[in-house]
Amino acid sequence: MPRAQRLAEQSHVEADLASANTAEAKAVAVNAEMVHSNDTLNQEIQREPGSQPGSQP
Amino acid sequence: MNRIFVKVPTRSTTLIGAAVASLLLAACATGPVKPSGADEARAKLTQLQSNPDLATRAPVAMKEAELAVRAAEEPEADPALGQYRVYMADRKVDIATARAKTALAEDQRAGLSQQRDQARLDARTREADASTSKLATTRVALADATQQSADLQRQSADLQRQLDELNAKPTDRGLVLTLGDVLFATGRSDLKVGATSKLNQLVIFLNNYPTRTVAIEGYTDNVGSDDYNLGLSQRRADAVKSYLTVQGIASTRLSADGRGESSPVAENDSAAGRQQNRRVEVIISSPPSAAR
Numbered sequence: 001m002p003r004a005q006r007l008a009e010q011s012h013v014e015a016d017l018a019s020a021n022t023a024e025a026k027a028v029a030v031n032a033e034m035v036h037s038n039d040t041l042n043q044e045i046q047r048e049p050g051s052q053p054g055s056q057p
Numbered sequence: 058m059n060r061i062f063v064k065v066p067t068r069s070t071t072l073i074g075a076a077v078a079s080l081l082l083a084a085c086a087t088g089p090v091k092p093s094g095a096d097e098a099r100a101k102l103t104q105l106q107s108n109p110d111l112a113t114r115a116p117v118a119m120k121e122a123e124l125a126v127r128a129a130e131e132p133e134a135d136p137a138l139g140q141y142r143v144y145m146a147d148r149k150v151d152i153a154t155a156r157a158k159t160a161l162a163e164d165q166r167a168g169l170s171q172q173r174d175q176a177r178l179d180a181r182t183r184e185a186d187a188s189t190s191k192l193a194t195t196r197v198a199l200a201d202a203t204q205q206s207a208d209l210q211r212q213s214a215d216l217q218r219q220l221d222e223l224n225a226k227p228t229d230r231g232l233v234l235t236l237g238d239v240l241f242a243t244g245r246s247d248l249k250v251g252a253t254s255k256l257n258q259l260v261i262f263l264n265n266y267p268t269r270t271v272a273i274e275g276y277t278d279n280v281g282s283d284d285y286n287l288g289l290s291q292r293r294a295d296a297v298k299s300y301l302t303v304q305g306i307a308s309t310r311l312s313a314d315g316r317g318e319s320s321p322v323a324e325n326d327s328a329a330g331r332q333q334n335r336r337v338e339v340i341i342s343s344p345p346s347a348a349r
Contacts, residue, residue: 003137006138006141009145017155020155024156027159027163034166035169038169038176041180045179045180
C-alpha cells in the first residue's frame, strides 16, 4: 500500500473519530441539560403542590 | 551391466546451496511478526465488548473495529505496514467506543424525556385536581351564599310580617309601636289582665331579633297635675318593661321613661284626643348593621 494512501486513510479515520467524539459530547450535554431540567421541574412541582410549573413562589 | 552415476558436487552448486541456506536463515531471523501495539488495541476492544452498556449499541463500528484489530494482529514483515494497521485499529476502537456511548446517551434520553413528560403530566394532574377541588369549594360556597340569601329573604319577610302584626311604624327614631290606653285602667299603672296580646307579640319579635333594643316611653293626657302625670307615665313605662323582663327579655335591652303630658299626638280638648294621648310608645331600635 503506498504511503500516500495510508496517510489519506489515517486522515480519514481521524476525521471519523473527531466526528464521533463530537456527537458523543453533544449527546452527553443534551442529556445533562435534560437531567437538570427534569430536576428543576420536579423541585418546582414539589415546592408548591397545585402551582403551575415555572411559577414564582 | 548397470552403471551407477553419482553426481559429484561441483564448486558452483556448493555455492548456490550455501546462498540458499543463508537466505533461509536470514528469512527466519527477520520473518513476519505481530506488530507492537496490536495487543493493546485488542485489549481496548475486548474491554469495550465486555461492557454490557456499550457492547451492542454500535454494531457496525464494532465490526469495523474487530476487523481492524484482527488485521493489526496479523504478523507482518513490513514494520511500517504493521504500525499503520495498529494505528487504524486503535482509532477504529475509539470510534466504536464513541459511537456506542452516543447511542447509549440517546437511549437514555428517551427515558429522560419520558420522565419529563411524566412530571409534566403529574403537574397537570395535580393542577386539574386542585382546580376541581377549588371548583367544588366554590360550588359549596355558592350554595351556602344562596342559602344565606334565602334565609335573609325569609327573615326579612318574617320581620315584615311581624312588624305588620305589631302595627309598628318606621320613623327616624326606629320602629314605633304605639300601645293605646287599653293596657291600663284610668289612673292605674298595672297592666290589665288580658290586655297584653300586643306585648306578647313584641316578646316574640324581640326573641327573634335579639340584637334589637327597646325604649319604652309613657305619655298621658293633660288631666291632672304635671307631676302626677309624669309619675303615672313613668310607672306605666316601668310596668311594660317589667312585663317584658318577666317574659325573658334582658333588662339591658330595655329602657323605660315617663314623659307625662308632653308630646301629645292629639288635642286634649276632646275625649277622643285625650284617649290618643294616653299611650305607651315602644321604640324598637334598628339592628347595628342597619343603623346608618
